[in-house]
Every structure is written in structure tokens, then in C-alpha cells.
Amino acid sequence: MDRVRFGPAGRPLSLKSKKLEDIPPYLKQLGLNAMEYEAVRRVNISEEKAVNFGNLAREYGILLSLHAPYALNLAASKEETYKGSLERLFRAAEAADWMGAYRVVFHPGYYRDLEPNVALRNVIERLGILVEKLVSKGIRTVLSPETTGKVKQVGSLEEVVEISRSIGVKYCIPTIDFAHIYARSRGERPLNVNDYLDILEYIEKELGREAVNPVHIHFSEIEFGEGGEVRHHPIGSGYGPDFTPLAKVLVETGYSAVIISESPLLEEDALKMKKSLQEIAPK
Template sequence: MVKIGAHMSIAGGYYKAVDAAKALDMDVVQIFTKNNNQWAAKPISTEDEAHFSESLRRTGIQNPLAHASYLINLGSPKEELWLKSIDAMVIEWQRAEQLGLDGVVMHPGAYVDSSPEAGLERIAQGIDRVFDKVGAGKAWLLLENTAGQGSCLGWNMEQLGWLLARSGAAKRVGVCLDTCHAHAAGYDMAAAEGLERLEREAREEGVWGAIRALHVNDSKKGCGSRVDRHEHIGLGTIGLKGFERVLHHPDLSQCPMYLETEKGTNEEGEDWDGVNVRVLRSLI
């Protein structure tokens, strides 16, 4: 069974995200475990843990996942920000463990004013330090492919494969594949040939078998634009046929899928998350 859900708000309590996902007939859920635009993190109480766990049990929502703060940059050439990012990522991973999540998704990082090679090396070293501090556990660190905007790394399979070769399953490091980012990075998700190229390169670079989750987002911008702008399913440049191929792929369809599209309601007053889930299910 294809499992579909979305990133949901934790306003009012972590369990609220789970209950909201259930109300929209989702199978899985992704959350922030803290304010994603702040470094500080309020401790997770035992009561928070209990309510979250109970909500998952009661609703049957599976594969809870977290997304790390956008402030984190393990590729930074600036020592202060790099060390701060390492400490913040340790906290993100530990919070995922505390809530019993499957993992935490992280954008690999940006090299800013250094070089792609130097940035990748910083990310690899940063992951090593983070893992050493987190230690053994259940939750995985999932590197998300990027659109390649600016100096963001991890936009092609070669870069992701290089990072995985330095860490990989031994350190519970895998991949979360974002359809919008892949499309914007130059893998034409609207065409069968584009998905085939993505799979071929991912297999060659050792990435394919490391994919543990998908972000299913259409793209406002065209293939190769290198611009990260999510669109509702079927309304962007990937289109319904592109998502139909993903949903019917024998490997990708086994991964939990999470929407990260704009919140709100459509002209008919329907919740966009519910609409997107329904559209995806109609393609299965």
C-alpha cells in the first residue's frame, strides 16, 4: 500500500499534527519538533512524548518524520556557524529519537563562498561529529536532495552518493527524495525518461537503495530551473503523469510520501492538503 501524508503543524502540541493528519485521511505525517526559524528549542516533556505516542497508536498514523531547521548549514565555511549547526543538528536528531520518529530530514548544506568540494567535505565531517554525539538509536538522518539553488549542495546524485559513501547506513544516514527539487535540478520528473535517468544515476552513485522517504511536491518552475518552489499536485510543471509514474514505481511506491505544499483552502473551501492527498490516491 502506498502511504501518503503531509507536513503538519504542531501548534498546540505534537499530537495535534497526528490528529490533523488523521482528520484528512492521511497515512503518515512529518513535523518540525521545534520552531524551524529559531536556534533555541524548548525541551520535549514526558507529557508531550506520551500524548504524541498515544495519538499515533489511536489514529494508526505511521512513519512519523521530522524536518530539521532551515538555519542549519553543515556546509558552511564559517567555523562559528558550522559548529553551531552541528550542535543544532545533534539536538534535532535527539528530539527525533525522543519522540520515536523514523528519522529527521536535513538539507545537506551550502558552500556559500568556498567551493562545492570544500562544502561537501564540511558536510561529511559535520555528519561524523553529529553521529558521534547522538550515538546508537532508531531514527535515521535523511539527506534531502536540493534544487541546487545558489550554492546548495546535494542537488545531483553524484554529490549525494559522495556523502553517503562517507557515512551511509552504518551511521543511519539515508536519503529523502524530493520530486520538486529533483525536477528543478534537471531530472525531468514530467517525462518517463527523466525518472529513468534519475534512477540510473542514483543506482550508479549508490543513492537508490538509500532512499527511505519521499517528499511529493509539484514544481512551480520548470525542469533545470534550479529554483525551489513547491506547487500543488498536478498544477505545476511535473504534472499528474509524472506523479503517476512515481506512485506506480515498484521501489519508490514502497517509501512513505509526504506533501510539503502550501497550506490553505482552494476556491471550493477544501483543505489543500486533503485535496492533494485525494489527487495522489486517484493516480494509484
């Protein structure tokens, strides 16, 4: 199943070395071939270090993505807030471009006191400004708004698809966090085979084949409350969603995917999901 890649969100927990350059060979040794570089607090990597890391990742067959800082609110009414958010997202895209990361994953923002349609419009308008800046600087990495797990956040499936359609898939393609979709629905969308298939087909129908070739996926099990996401849990913890139906859909439909484990067990659960897919795939 070469068309499906697996990897952790950040540095593998079992890697004793703290050196960035030791990550790609270690991931290959484990049998993983993707990684999401976590810049979720702030972007803190030099151009030289990012370029070297990207070159090493390519040498070992590791496809990189980058997660931008959590401290973003592109929907904000306050100019200071959204302009600061745009600057942080620009720095993330710049670092991703240095290392050759193919996607920059980010959470779009919060509704706060705004109507959802107004918040969404704000996000789209401000991303349009950012894309113009990225193009002018020759930065080629693709922005990737993520489905979010809390009901107060901009980031329903329909919203991230609309953001991508408005900006254009040349510059913007969603990240589909299935745990977040599950938590945001408070378990009302169980994510069985039909649900997974419906979601992937919806993205393809609305945005075209490019948006699911590959589809960038975050996966873990998740605990939720009235407001949606509470915390992530390991695969097999007893919380939803179940990975096996997604594996079946990927095997049977031919969709390509990059699956990033956001489980607390990171690479261990990335390998568990890879094994699950291999057991379903035709021998």
C-alpha cells in the same frame, strides 16, 4: 497501495485545534498516514511532549519524520558556524528520537566561497562527527540530507547520495525533493516517467534497496528562476513538476515511499496526490 504513505509538512491547515495531540486522529480521519514535524525555525519541544506525540502518532498509524532547522551550514569555513549547525542538527535528531520519527530531514549547507567538492567534503566530515555523538547517546533516528532547490546550496542528487554513501545508509539516507530537483535544473530535467525512474534506480544502485524502502519524498509544484527555487505552488497550479508520472512509476515498480506534501495547501494536496495514485493503481 499500502506501500505508499501520504501526509503534510507540518500541522494540517484545516485543523482548527492548536493542540499537538489533536493532529494524529485528524490525519487518520482525513485518510492520511504520515506527517513531517516542522522544527524549521528551532527545535522547541520537550521530551515528555515529544514522547506523548510519538505514541499517539503510532496509535493512529501516522509515520513521523522531522525537518531540522533551516539555519544549518555544515559546509561553512567558520568553526562557529558549523559547530552551531551541528548542535542544532543534534537537537533535531534528539527530538526525533524522542517521538520515534524515522528520519531527520535537513539541508546540508551552502557553497559560499568554497569549491563544491570542498563544501561536500566538509559536510561529510562534520556529519561523521555528529553520527559518532548520536551513536554514543543511543539516538537511532536516520539523518536524511535533502535535495535542495537553489544552485548555491549543497544538495544536488549526486551530492546527497555521496553524503549518504560516505556516512553509511545505517545512519544516513537521502530525502528526495522532486520540486527542488526540478527547480535546481531550471526545468531542464522535466521529470517525466523516465526521469523519475532513473532517479529512483540511481539511488538504489548507489546505496542499495534500503535507501528506497521506503524512499522519503517531498513533493509540490514549484516556481524557479536563474538561481533555482523561488517558491512552492499547489498541485495543478501549472508549474512543474507533474506528480502523475511519479505515481505511475511507484505503481509499476513496487517501490515503497513516504510522500510529504510541501504544497501551500499541505493536506489538501496530500490527499490529491493520494487520489491520483489510487486512480492509477490496479483495482
